[in-house]
Amino acid sequence: MDEINQKLPISKLSVLGLQHVLILYFSSVSVPLIVGNALKLSTGEIAFLINASLLCAGIATLVQSIGFGKYVGLKMPVMQGMTLMASGALTAIATSYDIQTVFGAVIAAGVVCLVIGPVFSKLMPLFPNIVRGCVISVVGLTLIPVAVNWIAGTKDTELYGHPTNFLLALIVVAVIVVLNKFCTGFVKNIAVLIALCAGFAAALAMGRVDLSGVSQASWFGVTLPFHFGLPKFALTPIVSLSVVMLVIMAESIVIYLAIGEIVEHDTTEKDMSRGFIANGINVIFSGIFNSFVFTSFTQNIGLVALTKIKSRFTTAAGGVILILLGFFPKIATIVASIPSPVLGGVGIVVFATITASGIKTMMSADISKGDNSLIAALSIGVGLGSTLLKSAGAFAAFSPNIRIFLEDGVITGCITAVVLNLIFNGYREKEKK
Template sequence: MANQAKHPVDEVLPFGQLFLYGLQHVLAMYAGAVAVPLIIAGAAGLTKEQTAFLINADLFTCGIATLIQTIGFWKFGIRIPVIQGVTFAAVTPMVMIAQNQGMTGIFGAVIIAGLFTLLIAPFFSKLIRFFPPVVTGSVITIIGISLLQVGVNWAAGGVGNPNYGSLTFLGVAGIVLLTILLVNKYCTGFLANVSVLIGLVVGMIVAVPLGLVNFTGVGNAAWIGIDTPFYFGLPTFELGAIIAMILVMLVVMVESTGDFLAIGEIVGKDISEDDLTRGLRADGLSTMLGGIFNAFPYTAFAQNVGLVGLTGIKSRFVVAGSGVILVVLGLFPKVATVVASVPSAVLGGAGIAMFGIVAANGIKTLSKVDFSNNHNLFIVAISIGIGLIPLVSPNFFSLFPAWTQTILHSGITLGSITAILLNAFFNGPTSGAKKEEQSPEVAASTAK
């Protein structure tokens, strides 16, 4: 009977908990979700009305993509608590396409790249055999450390803010972080699980009298906005733009694989080749829908991996609830504008905790690895070192050819490729996981 017990991933929580836990995820990812459409709108010279439409279209499609991944249907959806968002890997090529072919050029390239991802998913998922704990641990650690840059910048007020690093911003971020720690220390059960949401609410209460919360635009925003397909015109298909976007989706598939494996580690669910295929297919389908519904390429949002680890809530239906909330936000621009009023400093306090948890889970995964020889030590050291190059020195690869920049500016992709290659070199392409799991040294340390 015990073997028939439902996995926590498939547990359906009461409605109230689903809503609050789901809202917590939405607040954690919202700033990242709206950043890409704002950047693209600026590059394409869109009007304020068009920009607002683009943001709401993105939120709506984010929600649909999240529902596809978490609920799943037929051969689509990995069915774990993974929230979908626009990949930042696509920003640079989309800016270039917007300036040369306009928005229709972007959407045409996105549709074809999504179809490519959907078709290649079964073949790409075979890479999972190259992800033993020494590789997954390294990749998860790189994801967490890379994301910390985002959290730190939020805490300081946001990149480009003239008062970046002011004591006011840092103080608000510190209060949010302290609230999360205190709730986790002194509360249990439901309250501990919504510690991030409580921290964000406390941060908002503190930020309002300090003048950090800007509600301008809420009054002018429409109550209802419908996302109509091909709002900017029928898509156009230009070969160079399509190739660039396919390259982006190859990077996205590597990053999504890392995120899927990270969430699998956190929730205690083994990710099989078939699971990975369904997840990558969902990425492809969501990206195609993005091109149709005036949005962009979609991938697992790494920002929310840490929230799953921090709260310990493993149910995929919680994140499905986030998908429903995102769809609603996409249909009701006024509500979306209110949510957008959360200051960067408030998000920063939560971000430092969530992204640090991702890195800590990577270290936890590495604790399963046999380090009795230097081979695995080198794999971890070099992959993390190379993966952090874009973070430590953004211009390190600036003289490389333009077509390589999408890959070279993604520390997660660089670190993943490095870890896979080094593991294949030192341990062989398929034997690494078995060696580590059967290691007597690891078994002894685990027993302690």
């Protein structure tokens, strides 16, 4: 636990925190963009949603990383951000109702998480090492296609699949490899940040950075509660987003266990309960301050595994930076201008590192045992299969509430691993050393 609580110099924390922010930034701002466009909001209003989301994400990260007292906060190095998993439900609510109803559903989903969280934490015995390893591996493997899509670029544009996209990603990966091979200490720890800067510089030289929005963005902005009016509470939107919240909570079990494995801390039921309570509070706060549903980002878990920096104060520093970005839209716009192929290059390395961590955990459960080998094979196969079928649109015929489960490779892989482990190893598996 000493490494988790290690307090580094502010100069190092700032750089390490910025590294965490850049990893999650692109995904986190995507949700307000999607919902804002669905609501047909003006550019200024969408920019406000982005700033609100950054502010709330920063506060949520501080709550999870630092914690409050004995009952709130995971107190491990996790970053909180908007989850794309909720974008479908949020968009459906936005198009059928209005923005006040969206925020009402968000607040209600936060209450659901707050109330049910302690019960969810009791599912810990369902996740022995073989299940943890399988699901952590699935998390990494299902994220790799995301990084690949970032590298390819935006579909239906002239730059989709352009050779410079792959060149930018290659530059980023090469910088990370070189720094990890020839450097030590702090420089090695911030290899991802240096690679991002190198990729950004290369993109700038190629004319691939769009800074047109920077001049239009204001220097300073304040997010006030209920900016769009008091929230409205409608049953159908609340039920829909609450189902999404349950899926997020199920995925969070895996995320909390994964970060525990990486920082070498045995995640307990109490840790799990504190994490869920914090997430519920964060989501309620988010709805009040004009933002959406939170989750802990798996991308940043991969960064912890890659850098070997386990201090929770690094992600807390990232939370402070997110809050500052929420107050300074112009700076946030500059960060948003990082081309997706640059982020994709980082993503390939970071997401593959998560997969490697999962494999390491599976090995500790004696993967050579026939039953455990079958559990691993099927859970990974089902998880990847769901991800590929989602990309192909194969679940379109299912109802939205069922589709949200089927299209999430982490959830399908997790359910498969849990069920097979119960069949072969029972409720409490005797780990093989």
